[in-house]
Amino acid sequence: xxxxxxxxxxxxxxxxxxxxxxxxxxxxxxxxxxxxxxxxxxxxxxxxxxxxxxxxxxxxxxxxxxxxxxxxxxxxxxxxxxxxxxxxxxxxxxxxxxxxxxxxxxxxxxxxxxxxxxxxxxxxxxxxxxxxxxxxxxxxxxxxxxxxxxxxxxxxxxxxxxxxxxxxxxxxxxxxxxxxxxxxxxxxxxxxxxxxxxxxxxxxxxxxxxxxxxxxxxxxxxxxxxxxxxxxxxxxxxxxxxxxxxxxxxxxxxxxxx
Amino acid sequence: xxxxxxxxxxxxxxxxxxxxxxxxxxxxxxxxxxxxxxxxxxxxxxxxxxxxxxxxxxxxxxxxxxxxxxxxxxxxxxxxxxxxxxxxxxxxxxxxxxxxxxxxxxxxxxx
Numbered sequence: 001x002x003x004x005x006x007x008x009x010x011x012x013x014x015x016x017x018x019x020x021x022x023x024x025x026x027x028x029x030x031x032x033x034x035x036x037x038x039x040x041x042x043x044x045x046x047x048x049x050x051x052x053x054x055x056x057x058x059x060x061x062x063x064x065x066x067x068x069x070x071x072x073x074x075x076x077x078x079x080x081x082x083x084x085x086x087x088x089x090x091x092x093x094x095x096x097x098x099x100x101x102x103x104x105x106x107x108x109x110x111x112x113x114x115x116x117x118x119x120x121x122x123x124x125x126x127x128x129x130x131x132x133x134x135x136x137x138x139x140x141x142x143x144x145x146x147x148x149x150x151x152x153x154x155x156x157x158x159x160x161x162x163x164x165x166x167x168x169x170x171x172x173x174x175x176x177x178x179x180x181x182x183x184x185x186x187x188x189x190x191x192x193x194x195x196x197x198x199x200x201x202x203x204x205x206x207x208x209x210x211x212x213x214x215x216x217x218x219x220x221x222x223x224x225x226x227x228x229x230x231x232x233x234x235x236x237x238x239x240x241x242x243x244x245x246x247x248x249x250x251x252x253x254x255x256x257x258x
Numbered sequence: 259x260x261x262x263x264x265x266x267x268x269x270x271x272x273x274x275x276x277x278x279x280x281x282x283x284x285x286x287x288x289x290x291x292x293x294x295x296x297x298x299x300x301x302x303x304x305x306x307x308x309x310x311x312x313x314x315x316x317x318x319x320x321x322x323x324x325x326x327x328x329x330x331x332x333x334x335x336x337x338x339x340x341x342x343x344x345x346x347x348x349x350x351x352x353x354x355x356x357x358x359x360x361x362x363x364x365x366x367x368x369x
Contacts, residue, residue, distance in 0.1 A: 217309025
């Protein structure tokens, strides 16, 4: 049986389902897919920005590396580092981080059906769940259907480790370069997060309800934030999400003749 | 911020409030059909929260990015969006144009 010599990022053949060490191979393929993804470029830039931000606000290298490993969500890390760095109490930072993390719940929910056989094994799902962040999620949803069902968790973990390796390297790079980075370049790196998130989510939004939720959130979010409404992110999510869902239901009701 | 207590703060203010949603996703999602109505609504809420995060990072950005004038930041987002829509939904092209617009705009209008 032929084994592909190089690790291609988008396995399309069914040859992947070959005997013994396939879980290891699925992991390796996922790892390579993570490292060679276009999104790992964006991720590298984003985490260079986070490393340099942490250095500027007086955090240690091992602390910011630990934050990349444990938090593994760029907006949460930007919020955490800038809040703590500005002297906000940890409780306030925790609330802001918690609100930005709500999006992870449905991302994990949407990923689970794709992980196949081991769905019932709670412990086996915790690692893929931890790796779930915008970059891993987008690539997993795109690549998993071509991976053999039995090895999807291994592939997903490989993908996460590939992206994580890239992000850890970038965090350290940004931390050491911070002093040399021109201010404008550092600003451009931090700007990668909002731009790439907006476009990656838009690319994955095939349904009207998803696009509406995005557009309404972009309008309602700033209104609530500038009005200094407490827990503005939570209310943005509930208001804009529910409104988008209502439009989706109304459209469905009109589309189906009684 | 490098004493042991700073790691405790990292776990309490950074790891736990973020990771809890992933754990809940595992608990909640194991029995759910991806196409069910509740998942549709939860995903809409999640995308809207993400939109709120995007808006906040753009309009009320962290220190270094705040030095770039607000019209340049929003203009750069708009330029990236238009590029993305015109160039067959290419994320990379959109990001590159947005970044170029930010850097050029900031250099022209900067402090």
